[in-house]
Amino acid sequence: ELNFSSDIDLIFTYPELGETTGKSQSAKSPLERGQGCVTNDEFFVKLCRKLLTALSANTEDGFVFRVDMDLRPYGEGGPLVMNFDAMESYYQIQGREWERYAWIKARIIAGDKAAGEKLLQQLKPFIYRRYLDYGVFESLREMKGKISLEVQRHGMQDNIKLGSGGIREIEFFGQIFQLIRGGVVPALQTRRIQDVLPILVEEGFIEKAVCEELLAGYVFLRNTEHRLQEYADMQTHQLPPDELGQACLAASMGFENWKAFSQTLFMHREKIHWHFNTLLELRNA
Template sequence: MPAIERWPDILKADLETKRERLRQALDESGVPLPADRDLEDQLPRVFAFSDFVADSCIRDPLLLSQLWSSGDLRQPPASGALREQLKSVLQDTNDIRDLAARLRRFRRRELVRIAWRDLMGSADLAATTSDLSDLAEACLDQALGWLYGRQCAEQGTPTAADGTPMGLVVLALGKLGARELNFSSDIDLIFAFPGEGETRGADRSVEHGEFFSRLCRQLIHVIGHPGGEGFVFRVDLRLRPFGDNGPLALSFDAMERYYQEQGRDWERYAWIKARAVAGDEHAGQALLKRLHPFVYRRYLDFGAFESLRAMKHMIAQEVARRGMQQNI
């Protein structure tokens, strides 16, 4: 990258404005910036090319100080580390509003970390999209765990016929399912639960469908509702059975029946990327196995090929309509 002296004047002026804002924020907060030559070298590049990172660090100088001092900007987290870190962050959460606020702060910290490493060339495209996917999964899983525990205390625990507790399965399709999430992606989700029944252990039991539908609504609100720091992730549920008109969560039997009787070709292709990403992931694997015959047909006929051609034609028409032929 060229030296700052060779940057365009407009870029140098913007960088100097950001630096001055950072100096003021550091003075007002009393947070010292680590005295490190590497940080001094990297800061101009990152601030120049990401308003989000610059604004986040200026808004919260402690965020920058902690990220650098921890070494998180120099190396990727170990496998599973994000879930453990977020679990610790949420440990003494008081209520849903507090839960959402902590999730948003954690998301901002991690987005700054991921963007910084991306801009500095410390992480390639695959590592960046993988990190973003891990972040979404951690937020979904830990938020769901907190909400599930609270709701079980109020309404009892969903229980299988053999007495084992039953959890919600969160399946991701699209970019999150493929672990290709980018900085602006929404997350395509489908919710399911292993079987019908009633909760146990509370003064008033409720049917599993009611329990899990309420749980899904709360999870969607916590993850997708904008607050003081924006949303955690935008949630898209339109790929679920029956689309916007369908229930938020279906039992495994109901979901299998839907795809056997009404599943369309585009749904078959959408499920190719499906993964269990939060909740009872073991049960999620069992559901994916049950739906395997729908997703991967044993035999292909001319109708299947014609369906692919028609879908490709529709995509090409939509791309042309939006003038996005050169948009990769």
């Protein structure tokens, strides 16, 4: 679900420990063929560093993607790449709740895709528990509390992603059902929130009207996000504070003026926030 000026979150991994076969594959003797061999870890670290440089380097033609590697095991201080067994061990022993949310959206984008799918299968018990995991509610409240604190601290109430009734609340709404019931309802093991919400209706977890309001709000917010970021290719989710910026955004969204746009935006955000809070309150009841 990339937006117009999105960064990409990458996690590098490889199947197993071992060594490369060396540089001299045409050599006659095993000794010659072994020259220049390195461990798989050394090889993939070097390869991934080159890839990151190629993706994020700013040239006269711009750059390919902004790349964020902080979702990898141990975060910013962790190894750049890990083998499958090390990855599985990390998540089973040290994996944190927020990492489960992140892995819901994981997909294989390069390399040996069959091996990658095998890894995803290995990690499923971490992401989707085989029991009804109601502890997710508490972790979600904690994450949402931290986000809300940051929003207040930095004056980000007009942030359509992190603010009240923003994109993140819609994603959390769907993901909380995925993490609680995904292990026993395989249909919920899907990445797109636009697929998840109708499944929740089919399974009887939410009303159709709730699904329709959340989907309508999601589309409106995502379109707003695209328009914000298309302007000067800025990675932002903040509504413009100036009249010119407001007029441009309203016009790009098909509204005659800022007031008309703001009223529609407010309506969507109010509905989203109400549904999100209602979900959390139901668990408290």
